[in-house]
Amino acid sequence: MTNRQKQHLLGYLGLYSAEVDGIWGPRSVRATREFQDCYMEQTDGIFGAETEKRILEVISTGEKPRESFWEQIRYFAREEFRCTCGGRGCDGFPAEPSEQLIRNAEAARVHFGNVADVSSGVRCGLRNAELPGSAANSLHLRGKAMDFRIRGVSADTLCSYVRTLPGVDEAYAIDSQFVHMGVGKYERGNEK
Ligand SMILES: [Zn+2]
Ligand SMILES: [Zn+2]
Structure with a gap:
């Protein structure tokens, strides 16, 4: 073809x-x-x-597409995970946000019952390299990490909760409010 x-x-x-x-x-x-x-x-x-x-x-x-998991997500939109390079290094989604990651974020949002802010979702190589302290093989590059906070919740509290969620391989505080959550670190290829 x-x-x-x-x-x-x-x-x-x-x-x-x-x-x-x-x-x-x-x-x-x-x-x-x-x-x-x-x-x-x-x-x-x-x-x-x-x-x-x-x-x-x-x-x-004429098979119909399966429903996207996003249709079951109430508190986050795919756009919030767009790479912040502003089009310099990618079209915004060099990888799709991982379903497990988003479901975990949703769980945290529901658990704490307050507004969430995503400061970094998917990243292209260019953007990742620009951000201080980011690993060259960061899970953000594969759509498997996000940096976020839940308003009114300390990073330590959020981090402790995030560690209880399925598939979480990385959970650490970035500052007093924002937490980095990474999932599926050891999976390759067919993961979602
Ligand atoms: Zn980019
Ligand atoms: Zn991060």
Whole structure:
């Protein structure tokens, strides 16, 4: 399958609205990731043989996309996790925020019953490198970490709670209010 054909099929499903030019840029990768998110277990954004087979199957059967986990999330929006490089290093979502991470954030928000603020979600390499003290292999790069606070809750209290949540591998206070939470540190590839 050529890149043009891939873009055309992604466009047919309403996932790709840019020009069908055969140039495989960030928008093609993002559309592929969105397709995978709706119909596959893998979410690497790579349009390989498996994705090709699956997209033909979806189009020929008219299969509906599965519901995004975001529809069950009340207190956070995907936009809050956008990379803050301002478009200099990525299109905002070089990786998708991890479902486990968001479900944990939601749990913390519900547990403490107060407003949450996200100061950093997904990061591209450029943004990550700019931020002081960030690890070169930071989980933020894979959508598996976030920095946030719950208003009126100290970082220590929030941190202690975060450590009880599923899949948490990193939990530490950034300052008196904000906490870094990272999940799924040792998973690679097919994780969500
Ligand atoms: Zn970025
Ligand atoms: Zn962090």
